[in-house]
Amino acid sequence: MTSVLYDAQGPRAKRRNLLYTAVFLAALAAVLWWVYTQLNDKGQLDWALWKPFTTSEAWSTYIWPGLKNTLKAAALSMVIALPLGAVLGIARLSDHAWIRIPAAIVVEFFRAIPVLVLMIFGLALFAKYTNVSSDDRPLYAVVTGLVLYNASVLAEIVRAGILALPKGQSEAAMAIGLRKGQVMRLILLPQSVTAMLPALVSQLVVIVKDTAIGGAVLTFPDLLASANTMIGYYGNTIASFTVVAVIFIALNFSLTTFAGWLEGRLRRSKKSTGAVVGVEMIEDLETVGHAPPGPGSDIKE
Numbered sequence: 001m002t003s004v005l006y007d008a009q010g011p012r013a014k015r016r017n018l019l020y021t022a023v024f025l026a027a028l029a030a031v032l033w034w035v036y037t038q039l040n041d042k043g044q045l046d047w048a049l050w051k052p053f054t055t056s057e058a059w060s061t062y063i064w065p066g067l068k069n070t071l072k073a074a075a076l077s078m079v080i081a082l083p084l085g086a087v088l089g090i091a092r093l094s095d096h097a098w099i100r101i102p103a104a105i106v107v108e109f110f111r112a113i114p115v116l117v118l119m120i121f122g123l124a125l126f127a128k129y130t131n132v133s134s135d136d137r138p139l140y141a142v143v144t145g146l147v148l149y150n151a152s153v154l155a156e157i158v159r160a161g162i163l164a165l166p167k168g169q170s171e172a173a174m175a176i177g178l179r180k181g182q183v184m185r186l187i188l189l190p191q192s193v194t195a196m197l198p199a200l201v202s203q204l205v206v207i208v209k210d211t212a213i214g215g216a217v218l219t220f221p222d223l224l225a226s227a228n229t230m231i232g233y234y235g236n237t238i239a240s241f242t243v244v245a246v247i248f249i250a251l252n253f254s255l256t257t258f259a260g261w262l263e264g265r266l267r268r269s270k271k272s273t274g275a276v277v278g279v280e281m282i283e284d285l286e287t288v289g290h291a292p293p294g295p296g297s298d299i300k301e
Helices: 011-041 047-054 056-091 097-112 115-129 137-163 167-175 180-217 223-234 237-269 279-287
Strands: none
Touching (some): 047 237, 056 137, 056 237, 115 180, 180 237
């Protein structure tokens, strides 16, 4: 049986795929068994090393405070980087060179610098030129580095999402009298959000993960720093890092799941032919300098 996209597998192809699957599963089982035996031989699977995570002390003293700082830094970075990236992305599409060129310089400059370098520079600047307390400087430095780097990346995502739209969208909007700002705000941005959402969420996941850089280098008391503290107290390196990794996986999986739900909802809400202008849109047309449609126009009552 042949489909439009591909030919159905024959008996030989099915047997070959079954063989590949069996070989892969056997290799995976062998790797997992090797990892298990290595950890077990070194005593990393002893119950004494994992037992602290069944008590409230480890969670309330180490994990929860670190998790709160991770979420705080990630949330602040997202709230600042998203609108800043949108502004820079739209500025790069401006017809005015005095807006487009500086925005391009800013985006390319901060996109080319590693986020760790930005965090270190931020820490030095806050220590030398501000009155921020030493306890708050790591948080400020982490947020500054994440915002500068990710805003520049988000700007490119926004620019690419808008440029990916058919050119006829903006031409049709300008043909009915919309100004450039209205075309961007009312036509292009709402349509491009759905297309940009997967890339935007991927970058937000990067923000959550990159908070760990501050914990590893800048003494920022985040989730990773809490794991290092627990290792010094309990001596359970593998167990602590495993728990922290599972928490990061849960956070990012929740974020991507919510984004998938939101993307589906946006796509369903935008399903419309758009062939008929409703009566409620007449006032909007009048605000951009158009009179109501004449008797021969197609108006939905």
